Amino acid sequence: MPNSMLLQVREVSKIVKSQTLLQPLSFSLQPGKVLALCGGNGAGKSTLLRITAGIIRPSSGELTIQGLNWKQHRKKCADGIGYMPDDFHFGDALTAQETIMFYASLRNVSKQRVKELLELVGLDAVRSKKLTAFSKGMRQRLLFAQALLAAPPLLILDEPTNGLDPYWMRSFVTLVQQCAQAGQAVIFSTHQLDVAEQAADEVIFLDTGHVRYQGAVLPLKEKYRYSGGLYGAFSDLVMQPS
């Protein structure tokens, strides 16, 4: 039933200079579902998310967004996603409002929507401050708002909770759940397995480009209820010598 899937990834791999960064992997995501991508440093999370966001091309396999193949429908696929990279730095010369308005103008998003989003990520009161005065967590929240701007059907978030304090970590979970309730699909990477456990319906554990687990979060939560939840599962399925 490919048409009910918002995102379909089929046998996608990535090889750079004869080094395999991602073994062929497949998964799909329905509207309203949240998928967490977990794995250690260098596991391939950002590589997979960049491929999904159309930033880099896979070495093999294919991706469709809303049934459209990335290769043949780049513009339509790009319009269907909101992407939050893990290593992006806004210029410091502009204020938060000016920065987000710039991205809003590229996507034809209203001033009212910008205001709502700045409120949602707790930056409305500091919207006139230059980004030089912003902390890491505040920049992350602005980057998150940028991804949400056009209310895209698919959100691709690379380490969105990196640098967030416990309050905003918790708020991130709530915001992601609200996006899912509104019918958006979300894929995000994280090292914070408690965030994955709270926010995601499905999870992929990646280990040096290999999938060690993919499936629903719930059975893992139940199986590892008394042994650390998703941390226990990760330790069992990924951190054991193979």
Ligand SMILES: Nc1ncnc2c1ncn2[C@@H]1O[C@H](COP(=O)(O)OP(=O)(O)OP(=O)(O)O)[C@@H](O)[C@H]1O
């Ligand atoms: N352009 C590239 N050329 C060569 N190797 C690369 C390239 N991009 C990433 N890699 C390698 O691919 C592997 C996966 O990197 P990736 O950034 O996807 O991991 P990650 O799971 O996001 O890691 P982290 O949690 O540290 O951010 C790493 O070994 C990295 O060195």
